[in-house]
Amino acid sequence: MKYEEKIGKLEQIVNDIETGKLSVDMLSEKVKEASLLIKECREMLTKVQNEVNNILTEAEKE
Numbered sequence: 001m002k003y004e005e006k007i008g009k010l011e012q013i014v015n016d017i018e019t020g021k022l023s024v025d026m027l028s029e030k031v032k033e034a035s036l037l038i039k040e041c042r043e044m045l046t047k048v049q050n051e052v053n054n055i056l057t058e059a060e061k062e
Contacts, residue, residue, distance in 0.1 A: 006037045
């Protein structure tokens with residue numbers, strides 16, 4: 001799943017929680033899912049940040 005899709009899914013989960021659309025049983029499941037999505041998004045952002053830093057470092061050497 002792409003970053004934007006993960007963020008969209010997170011936004012939907014937050015919206016469902018805020019509007020009270022989730023049952024108590026589903027709430028726990030959705031919070032776990034949101035936690036996993038947040039972890040994956042952070043990893044993706046860290047990877048991109050490292051790649052950009054490497055590109056900039058190489059560009060400065062030229």
